[in-house]
Amino acid sequence: MSDDVLSVIPTDPWWQPEASQAERARGLVTTLVPWNPDSIEPEVSLTWHESVALVDCGANLERITCPRCENEVDTDWWRALLDDRYEDGFNDLSAVLPCCGRQSSLADLHYDWPCGFARFEIEIWNPGRSWLTEGELAAIAAEIGHPVRQVMAHI
Ligand SMILES: [Zn+2]
Incomplete structure (x- = not known):
């Protein structure tokens, strides 16, 4: 048995909403994933x-x-680095990349499919739909008070 989880996270890994902002965003998200009884x-x-x-x-x-x-x-290399940084709660996301020796935040690497780092997430279990549209993400961002992005996991 596996599940699909669609997560909506702030673009800034450290940013967190107030409870009231988060609840408003949850209310909106709930309307975007109507339950199909099948x-x-x-x-x-x-x-x-x-x-x-x-x-x-x-x-x-x-x-x-x-x-x-x-x-x-x-x-x-990426997984080993994550294991290292996990203990510190990913307090430091900067890394010198093995490909070109340049510095980047782990949050800025291009993940296919997308992955992210966050201190807050809205998780939608079994969304029964595909990716949120840019318009839907913008509407969630307006409720929560910060730009957001999405991660679709199959676990
Ligand atoms: Zn590189």
Whole structure:
């Protein structure tokens, strides 16, 4: 049994909304994932993380590329670095990339499918639909008070 989880996260990994902003965003998100009785009922949850957390796309991660030189980033290198940084709650996301020796934030690497880092997430379990549109993301951003992006995980 596997689940699809669509996460909406602030573009800034450290940013967190007030509870009232988050609840307004949840109300809106709930209207974007109407329950089709033939499928599992979607469930929308809010999570505030104490420190920055990896918001992973699970089995959907195919490749990572460098935002500077556009070469592929070794995923084994990436996973080992994440293991290292996990203990510190990803307090430091900066990395010197193996492809070109240049510096980047891990949050700025190009993940295919998208992954992110966040201290807050809106998780939609079994959304029963595909990606949110740019317009829907903009509407959620307006409720929450910060630009957002999305991660689709298959776990
Ligand atoms: Zn590079």
